[in-house]
Amino acid sequence: MATFALWINCSAAQQIKEIYVSPLGSDTNSGTYDKPFKTLHKATEQLGSKISKAQQKIVIWLNDGTYRIKDPIKIDSQINKNKVPIEFRSVQGSVPIISGSVAINNWTSLSEGMWEAKIPKYIGNFRELFVQGKRAVRARHPNKEYLRVKQVGADRRTNFTFYPEDFPLPKNPKEVELVLLHDWSITRIPIKNIALETHTISAVDSIGAKGLNFFNLDNWEPNPRYYLENSIEFLDVDYEWYLDTAMSKIYLKLPLNKNPNQFTIEAPVAESLVLLDGTEKEPISNISFEGISFEHCRYNIPNKIYAGIQACHFDTQGGAKEWAVVPAAVRTHWAKNIKFENCKFSSLGGSGIWLGTGSSNCTINRCTLWDISGNGIMIGEGQDRLVSGEPWWKIAPEQAALGNKVQDSNISDCGVQFYGAVGIWCGLTSETQLRNNEIYNLPYTGISIGWMWSPQATPCRDNTIAENHIHHVMQTLSDGGGIYMLGLQPGSKLVGNHIHDISVNTGRAESNGMFLDEGTKNVLVENNLIYNIAKSPIRFHRASTNVVRNNYLFSKGSTPSIAYNNTLAENISQEGNYEISTDNQDYKDLLKEAVSIHIPTPNKQLQNPRP
Structure with missing residues (x-):
């Protein structure tokens, strides 16, 4: 029996291939624990045809130190053709940095x-x-x-x-x-x-x-x-x-x-750090990164002209509606089950990480992003890509980014060069979940979701933004909010978010705790706590039918808790909202109580909230 157990353990060990990398290693080494490779490019060469289908998974262990690259780490469908899970992990106690500088x-x-x-x-x-x-x-x-x-x-x-x-x-x-x-x-x-x-x-x-x-x-x-x-x-x-x-x-x-x-x-030289590229027929899958830092990635503006439109989409000035997007240091394309956990993204010239076209069931968990020139995180895409000469979202809506998650992450100091950037940008996505993230110190919006300025049907649906702490955003630009939403998004929810400290800027348009812009329809806004907003905690603009229920909305003086711009107030269903003005003599006590509750629930309600 002991011999059989030993055989089982040896068999399991053989199914897991481990590759070790260290800045102090050599690419002439064997890539073992004692003789690690020096570069990540050498480590990824061991993937693909050299990996057996019988292997349970591959673990690439990164030792402490900085891995400087001029060209990105690329993993495509050919490298991952055997569908063996690939894990990039930091050796315990180490701080590996992938740097493009x-x-x-x-x-x-x-x-x-x-x-x-x-x-x-x-x-x-x-x-x-x-x-x-x-x-x-x-x-x-x-x-x-x-x-x-x-x-x-x-x-x-x-x-x-x-x-x-x-x-x-x-x-x-x-x-x-x-x-x-x-x-x-x-x-x-x-x-x-x-x-x-x-x-x-x-x-x-x-x-x-x-x-x-x-x-x-x-x-x-x-x-x-x-x-x-x-x-x-x-x-x-x-x-x-x-x-x-x-x-x-x-x-x-x-x-x-x-x-x-x-x-x-x-100075940065690499234009990307990691590219995970599959195809629609052969998506790349089951790749994870844990405990790794991504730093220094160059972005030189095409034509040297950045005419910003919104959320790091810009006009290249090359012709009629030739829009581009500030790219990310780390990007997925036609990818499934990709995971980033306990990773850091910082000191980047473009955006941080982009779960792009065809990305599904990917997770960004307990990550930290800061000091980023563009958007922190991007999910999905906008309207412009064509399939057979037609907008993709019209004839191939199944290609939308689906079921991706960002949770328990800390996102700050984005938009360092491109002030219209946001902490998390989501385009025409489905079943996206943004939960329990802290987002702060931004020049523009905290979270932006949707990319259609009308109630026209798109693949955008069933998105959930819940229990996020968003504060001190809109510090430079105007006409945004802690959460900015637009377009028809049936089944979508803004639930239990804690939003505060948004001040007036010098632009003409106001900024809000939540700004539900053109075409917003069929959205539930529930149990959110919003305060210290210079203007209305919630604003609708050319929006349609939505439900606003059981929210705690603290406003200043006669400023309305909910503002309606070109929106019929009767189309917004209101139920059980607590609207508290600074004119209320108990304002400070009520705010303190609400913050201590953090996320209000029907069983923890303020007493006598109205003036």
């Missing part, structure tokens, strides 16, 4: 606190620099806050005047990027010319997405906010940097007692 060395002192380094040709252009693990500031003026357009030009799109003392004149204006803030998006665009005689800034193309008149410069504000970025004349604060692309040189300002040759200074 290279170090910049050999700094030369120019003057007190000012340093210069030559950029190798293979690095090329980049938009981010990290000093000792922290994002440095691309030299800008002003250093904080914004300038104001003096007067918009005649075409309302390509130029405007400025005040004479607004900024130091750049010697090379064509190196400078103009950053202009619209209500819910921004434009980043190179400057064509700065005319001193007329005090006029001209951009190389349209400022704002073409074909959409509401992006005219003075549509929301007569004197919109802007600032200028990437000029040596703006390099006046410690830890700012400037890239001279023509001379392939970088300049960095540091405190007087700091020497960059004693620092780790990194």
